[in-house]
Amino acid sequence: MPYRWTPDPTLARESHATPAGKPLCRLDLWPHRSLPSKGFSAAIWVMFVGGMIPLIPFIGTVAFWVLLAFIMVVLAALWTALRRSDRDLLREALVITPQQIDLTHWSAKGAQFTWEANPYWVRLTLHRDAKIENYLTLKGSGDHNKREVELGAFLSPEERKKLHGELARILAQMRGAA
Template identity: 45%
Template structure:
């Protein structure tokens, strides 16, 4: 599953003395990333298989002028497949990180192209909402607080977003209590 919780629940949530969330240990840290259905070895296998299958109709034509006429189009098809899969990998570099302290929650979204986006608020005032219908995707999860509403995990499956909503609701209710 493309989400990883690191929960720190042992011991007191806050060190004694003056507390700063930057120096303190987070209560929880969440990493989210899009699902990768084709690993790098699979990418190489797909490219090799496509190259071999495209050469099959070319074999009977070897040594004829027709082969030279078809070759640019067949190699163009291989190049388009390679470029499309590479673009998909670059788009998959998207990631989101949520860090939760007792007095602060931060969300950092790293986009494949463009600047990173950040949001933070006091977890006591943050509200987690799941829009089952009407959002851009099914079971759309948002965090509201500090005058803004941010999406979280829009690239996850509906079941994973439901699990994320349940986990976030439970973590925020524990921190706010």
């Protein structure tokens, strides 16, 4: 699953014993990656070997070199596309403390956007009938924070639904401890 809680979200039950500025938990979200390192290496080798097999009958001819050039261009394009998906900086971090929730979103190019609200007043909504299935949003309350922000837009609908349940449970525990 492309998100991770640190420390365990069940620690939110003990929010009354946590110092004011210390995070109860942190949620890191990231999009699915194309391949892990071993998968990347295997894909490149499979493409290379698969591309070289049809060249065997052309060894020693001009056609061999022309076809080899095309195969190398395709291999380079595959390499570039797979590595680019690993370099994207798209991610989100949600830090929950007893007094504040901070959401930081980094775009694919690295631009940073932040949102903060009091956890007691945060409204978590799972929009089931939106254009995007199981669209997950957070909305704060107060004069400075009336905008609604999306959370985990790059997650699958099932992952957003599961995340909604986990986050709703944490917010309910915090409200009960306050």
